[in-house]
Amino acid sequence: MSLSTMLSTMAAGMLRTCGIFILTLAGSLPLGMIVALLRKSHFPVVRLLTRAYISVIRGTPLMLQLLVWYFGPYYLFGLSIRGWRFPALIIGFVLNYAAYFAEIYRGGIESIPVGQYEACEVLGYSKSQTFMRIILPQVIKRIMPSVTNEVITLVKDTSLAFTLAYQEVFSLAKQISASQTSFTPFVIAGVFYFLANYVVAFVMERIEKALDYYR
Amino acid sequence: MIIEMKNIQKQFGGLEVLRDISFGVDNGEVVSIIGPSGSGKSTLLRCATFLETIDGGEILYMGEKAAHTDESGKAVYVHHKDLRRFRSYCGLVFQQFNLFPHYSVLKNLTDAPIEVQHRSREEAEESAMELLRKMGIADKAKAYPYQLSGGQQQRVAIARALAMKPQILFFDEPTSALDPELTGEVLKVIRQLADEKMTMVVVTHEMPFAKAVSNRVIFMDGGVIVEQGDPRDVFDDPKEERTKQFLRVFER
Numbered sequence: 001m002s003l004s005t006m007l008s009t010m011a012a013g014m015l016r017t018c019g020i021f022i023l024t025l026a027g028s029l030p031l032g033m034i035v036a037l038l039r040k041s042h043f044p045v046v047r048l049l050t051r052a053y054i055s056v057i058r059g060t061p062l063m064l065q066l067l068v069w070y071f072g073p074y075y076l077f078g079l080s081i082r083g084w085r086f087p088a089l090i091i092g093f094v095l096n097y098a099a100y101f102a103e104i105y106r107g108g109i110e111s112i113p114v115g116q117y118e119a120c121e122v123l124g125y126s127k128s129q130t131f132m133r134i135i136l137p138q139v140i141k142r143i144m145p146s147v148t149n150e151v152i153t154l155v156k157d158t159s160l161a162f163t164l165a166y167q168e169v170f171s172l173a174k175q176i177s178a179s180q181t182s183f184t185p186f187v188i189a190g191v192f193y194f195l196a197n198y199v200v201a202f203v204m205e206r207i208e209k210a211l212d213y214y215r
Numbered sequence: 216m217i218i219e220m221k222n223i224q225k226q227f228g229g230l231e232v233l234r235d236i237s238f239g240v241d242n243g244e245v246v247s248i249i250g251p252s253g254s255g256k257s258t259l260l261r262c263a264t265f266l267e268t269i270d271g272g273e274i275l276y277m278g279e280k281a282a283h284t285d286e287s288g289k290a291v292y293v294h295h296k297d298l299r300r301f302r303s304y305c306g307l308v309f310q311q312f313n314l315f316p317h318y319s320v321l322k323n324l325t326d327a328p329i330e331v332q333h334r335s336r337e338e339a340e341e342s343a344m345e346l347l348r349k350m351g352i353a354d355k356a357k358a359y360p361y362q363l364s365g366g367q368q369q370r371v372a373i374a375r376a377l378a379m380k381p382q383i384l385f386f387d388e389p390t391s392a393l394d395p396e397l398t399g400e401v402l403k404v405i406r407q408l409a410d411e412k413m414t415m416v417v418v419t420h421e422m423p424f425a426k427a428v429s430n431r432v433i434f435m436d437g438g439v440i441v442e443q444g445d446p447r448d449v450f451d452d453p454k455e456e457r458t459k460q461f462l463r464v465f466e467r
């Protein structure tokens with residue numbers, strides 16, 4: 001296999017890696033907020049269930065969760081899992097990251113001084129106005145460093161997709177390396193991951209800068 | 216009467232913080248509330264502004280009941296839709312300002328008028344600038360709260376409360392979080408509002424200010440009103456022993 005074939009095959013894998021990355025963020029960032037709010041629900045059952053969800057997700061390996069999502073439908077319900085690989089992968093990633101983001105959001109929400117809520121109440125803001133206009137923007141600013149950490153971890157975690165034999169860059173690197181008895185694919189994969197994280201760090205820094213206009 | 220509070224009772228987990236407090240404020244009146252720490256002054260303001268719910272008694276704004284005690288002895292409030300109207304009658308200035316840090320000074324003043332009262336942006340901004348001029352901080356309209364001194368922040372907070380055009384403005388120790396050299400500028404704008412006959416209730420430890428500005432002084436201790444009246448009478452010739460004791464601490 002020529003180096004250019006290797007490169008283009010792996011670039012295609014990197015695109016799939018980016019797919020996992022983007023879909024996971026698109027799903028887990030908003031879902032995490034919903035989970036964070038459910039965790040503070042007025043209904044004890046809802047609170048209990050969300051807490052159980054968060055602790056199961058955080059207490060088990062992501063790799064195992066991916067296997068459960070993929071094979072679960074077959075072993076539990078005897079369903080065919082053809083075509084289920086990618087959906088299972090995304091469900092597994094989204095639900096996993098949502099739990100971590102939920103905890104970050106919760107910490108951020110709890111760090112906002114109660115005086116902010118009281119000022120809103122006296123000024124007549126509704127609950128949703130208070131949250132969307134006053135609390136959430138401040139929460140976002142405060143949690144940016146933790147979110148950045150989590151996003152960078154996600155870039156690397158996408159490699160766990162190899163568990164389900166999904167052809168993203170890490171799976172491909174392993175396969176090509178084995179078939180060509182070459183070390184080069186690992187170097188290429190390393191460079192790809194590093195570049196991806198470089199871009200992520202750059203974007204996150206931009207966002208943090210944009211929020212720097214107040215303290 | 217702008218506000219009337221009758222036989223107000225409030226407990227925090229068995230601790231009686233307000234015991235049977237009754238008082239009213241007339242249109243244009245300035246009332247100072249003084250008293251030792253823990254006497255329930257903040258709690259009283261928080262009940263008046265609906266941040267806390269009373270356990271017993273009655274709250275009326277402009278003669279209309281916002282809360283009363285039913286036959287079973289429980290305090291009941293009007294439906295929350297009506298409560299929003301009652302909330303709009305009163306403003307509260309906090310000791311810690313509680314400005315919105317992510318909004319400019321101008322937006323701090325215009326956001327609620329636009330979003331809550333559905334006033335037009337032009338009108339809200341115009342009246343906000345008018346208020347900022349009055350507070351002497353018109354040049355800070357585009358600044359963010361962190362760029363202001365404590366005294367300036369508190370003046371923004373006063374302007375923010377006034378921007379809602381309340382019938383009555385409550386102040387909870389508006390200068391206690393400020394360095395001594397900054398209290399003057401805040402007291403000055405409150406005094407100016409008093410001259411304009413803004414109805415106000417001010418919890419304060421600034422005795423000379425209370426004496427000079429208010430029409431009436433209320434001395435609270437242990438969740439009751441111990442003594443109230445004309446500031447000259449209360450300060451210079453207090454009737455109650457507890458008032459005398461309290462005021463002696465402030466004398467030098």
Ligand SMILES: Nc1ncnc2c1ncn2[C@@H]1O[C@H](COP(=O)(O)OP(=O)(O)OP(=O)(O)O)[C@@H](O)[C@H]1O
Pocket residue numbers: 227228232250251252253254255256257258259
């Ligand atoms: N949310 C609360 N939960 C429990 N206790 C409270 C709460 N708020 C106030 N208290 C108690 O009620 C009492 C009166 O408090 P309040 O803040 O009204 O006093 P204050 O007169 O404003 O005092 P200060 O001059 O120190 O501000 C205090 O003993 C206080 O500890």
Ligand SMILES: [Mg+2]
Pocket residue numbers: 256257258387388
């Ligand atoms: Mg107080």
